[in-house]
Amino acid sequence: MRILVLLQAVPDLTGDLQVAPDGLSLAERGGGRVLNEFDEWALEEALQLQAAGEGEVHVLVPQANGARDILAAAWAKGARRVFLLPGSWDGVGNWGLARAVAWVVQDLPSELILTGMQSPKDADAGLGMLLAGFLRRPHVNGVRRVSLAEETAVVEKELAQGMVARFAVRLPAVLGLIGARTAPRYLPLHRLRQAAQTVPVEELPAVTPSGPLPCTLRRLLAPPPARPTTFLRGDPSQVADQLLAVLREQHVGRWAQDAR
Amino acid sequence: MPGEVWILVESLRGQVLPTTSELLTAGRRLADAAGARLVAVHLGPGADALAPGLDGADALLAVDHPALAILNPDLWVRVLEALLAERRPRFLLMGNLGYELTADLAARLDVPCLSSCQELVLEHDTLVGTCRVYGGKLLAEVTSAAPMVLAQLLPGAFAPLPAGPAPAVEKIACPVSLEDPGTTFLGLDMPPAAEVDITAAPVLISVGRGIGAAENLTLAEDLAAALGGTLAASRPVAELGWLPKARQVGKTGQTVRPRLYLAAGISGAPEHLEGMQGAQLIIAINTDPQAPIFQVAHYGVVGDCLEILPALTAALRAAEDA
Ligand SMILES: Cc1cc2nc3c(=O)[nH]c(=O)nc-3n(C[C@H](O)[C@H](O)[C@H](O)COP(=O)(O)OP(=O)(O)OC[C@H]3O[C@@H](n4cnc5c(N)ncnc54)[C@H](O)[C@@H]3O)c2cc1C
Numbered sequence: 001m002r003i004l005v006l007l008q009a010v011p012d013l014t015g016d017l018q019v020a021p022d023g024l025s026l027a028e029r030g031g032g033r034v035l036n037e038f039d040e041w042a043l044e045e046a047l048q049l050q051a052a053g054e055g056e057v058h059v060l061v062p063q064a065n066g067a068r069d070i071l072a073a074a075w076a077k078g079a080r081r082v083f084l085l086p087g088s089w090d091g092v093g094n095w096g097l098a099r100a101v102a103w104v105v106q107d108l109p110s111e112l113i114l115t116g117m118q119s120p121k122d123a124d125a126g127l128g129m130l131l132a133g134f135l136r137r138p139h140v141n142g143v144r145r146v147s148l149a150e151e152t153a154v155v156e157k158e159l160a161q162g163m164v165a166r167f168a169v170r171l172p173a174v175l176g177l178i179g180a181r182t183a184p185r186y187l188p189l190h191r192l193r194q195a196a197q198t199v200p201v202e203e204l205p206a207v208t209p210s211g212p213l214p215c216t217l218r219r220l221l222a223p224p225p226a227r228p229t230t231f232l233r234g235d236p237s238q239v240a241d242q243l244l245a246v247l248r249e250q251h252v253g254r255w256a257q258d259a260r
Numbered sequence: 261m262p263g264e265v266w267i268l269v270e271s272l273r274g275q276v277l278p279t280t281s282e283l284l285t286a287g288r289r290l291a292d293a294a295g296a297r298l299v300a301v302h303l304g305p306g307a308d309a310l311a312p313g314l315d316g317a318d319a320l321l322a323v324d325h326p327a328l329a330i331l332n333p334d335l336w337v338r339v340l341e342a343l344l345a346e347r348r349p350r351f352l353l354m355g356n357l358g359y360e361l362t363a364d365l366a367a368r369l370d371v372p373c374l375s376s377c378q379e380l381v382l383e384h385d386t387l388v389g390t391c392r393v394y395g396g397k398l399l400a401e402v403t404s405a406a407p408m409v410l411a412q413l414l415p416g417a418f419a420p421l422p423a424g425p426a427p428a429v430e431k432i433a434c435p436v437s438l439e440d441p442g443t444t445f446l447g448l449d450m451p452p453a454a455e456v457d458i459t460a461a462p463v464l465i466s467v468g469r470g471i472g473a474a475e476n477l478t479l480a481e482d483l484a485a486a487l488g489g490t491l492a493a494s495r496p497v498a499e500l501g502w503l504p505k506a507r508q509v510g511k512t513g514q515t516v517r518p519r520l521y522l523a524a525g526i527s528g529a530p531e532h533l534e535g536m537q538g539a540q541l542i543i544a545i546n547t548d549p550q551a552p553i554f555q556v557a558h559y560g561v562v563g564d565c566l567e568i569l570p571a572l573t574a575a576l577r578a579a580e581d582a
């Protein structure tokens with residue numbers, strides 16, 4: 001069984017995210033792109049299925065800064081084939097990207113497509129569920145574990161308060177992952193560097209999203225704070241003293257009785 | 261009827277969920293602006309009992325079929341696709357169910373969709389959605405003048421409406437065959453009994469990925485002991501197995517409203533904020549001044565939690581001894 005894993009390079013959220021002067025894109029400040037966190041779980045679950053002899057993992061990454069590193073890492077972790085989708089995908093949203101992917105996967109037969117449940121740039125919607133719609137394949141989103149039988153995947157979908165719903169999904173299908181049976185495996189830096197030299201990337205024919213995009217991004221902006229935050233400054237012990245004063249004043253912890 | 265504003269009802273065990281009330285608020289605003297009817301759509305049995313909780317809607321459209329009693333992605337998409345194609349409402353708003361349904365439906369119907377919207381307004385005939393992106397660090401203002409738009413709203417972003425009269429229920433036959441489903445519900449697993457109930461704790465010391473490693477949890481444990489608090493966590497900390505799942509706060513964890521929520525090394529993604537923004541006092545420690553947790557914190561410290569946590573523990577112990 002072929003398992004196609006869709007991975008995306010996204011801005012590193014721990015970095016300084018600033019809006020570019022055009023108001024529509026991010027200023028690239030060397031903050032770099034990283035693999036979308038939820039895609040990393042999707043890749044791990046796929047590799048676990050492969051290790052259990054239940055399938056062969058292929059990876060598809062749309063072109064972006066950092067895409068080749070992601071392909072190299074996926075290959076070093078065990079993906080059998082790695083594909084690059086050429087093109088410029090920054091301005092087209094997941095809608096345009098999903099359309100293009102739906103087009104190319106017709107030539108990359110797979111019984112199961114896995115991807116992260118969401119990515120940080122989803123103003124339109126998650127890539128996986130859009131893809132399921134364009135391909136008219138059954139889907140489940142928010143999945144944390146997959147097992148495979150002949151023509152079905154049995155999945156665990158996370159709900160609120162730790163509840164889990166189990167579904168059987170008829171293949172071919174698309175699943176959006178939020179977790180995996182084990183945490184994503186660690187790849188030592190030297191193996192990544194080695195893979196970057198040798199990874200056999202297969203470049204797919206270029207496609208452009210067809211038809212007009214149904215939504216227009218008008219601007220990106222920083223969110224206003226929900227409430228004014230008082231920032232405490234100083235070295236750690238000075239900050240600790242200020243925090244202590246706050247707790248005392250707000251009657252928290254051992255000062256809770258003072259409020260009564 | 262074309263032009264209507266629809267919301268998809270979310271309910272559990274016969275009760276309308278708070279997310280539905282938020283959808284009603286957002287839907288009412290759009291319906292009033294467009295001069296259109298606001299229609300609540302319910303899939304599954306039990307619509308009559310839900311109607312009183314759906315005040316604010318002009319009508320309740322119910323597809324009363326037992327196979328739709330619980331969310332089954334393939335069947336729900338089939339039914340909604342048929343209803344939308346036939347009745348052509350202007351907007352369909354969804355809450356948590358939207359994570360499962362919005363994108364698939366939008367792609368099938370070739371209509372636009374927006375996700376994580378915290379604001380929706382009509383400017384002339386154009387819908388303007390404000391969506392949380394990049395983990396809550398930025399907002400994207402997105403517009404669409406398409407004749408039908410699907411939107412998933414961010415839970416917690418819209419205040420519920422004041423009570424009003426219950427809508428009339430219009431029951432309709434299932435518009436498509438539900439034979440041979442692509443997804444079949446197999447069962448529901450409840451979480452194992454928790455060793456602690458974080459929803460009952462007045463003081464929560466909550467750690468995120470910024471704590472760096474499982475061995476650093478002792479810093480938070482020490483503080484919790486000194487302050488009489490309980491440890492909680494963001495999703496990655498639970499997912500990495502550093503703390504049990506029962507301690508996870510947020511959308512797929514617990515919703516908490518403690519007296520104090522101290523967030524250490526937590527970015528404040530929308531799914532985390534959903535579970536804790538009702539806390540009375542929020543203190544956030546984060547090295548990143550842009551971290552969205554500071555948008556909801558009463559007090560913020562831009563700093564290293566590996567230094568601040570032990571310093572606060574020491575200050576508390578010193579105050580105790582004094
Ligand atoms: C459907 C769905 C449901 C979800 N449910 C939940 C949920 O229930 N709960 C939940 O928490 N998340 C949930 N998530 C995940 C959520 O989107 C975020 O990925 C998650 O909350 C991030 O956790 P974090 O803040 O610990 O990690 P990160 O986002 O990685 O943030 C770590 C933070 O630590 C800071 N930091 C780093 N080092 C230090 C240091 N030394 N001192 C201080 N700060 C430091 C960084 O600046 C950063 O802000 C859900 C996601 C989805 C899609």
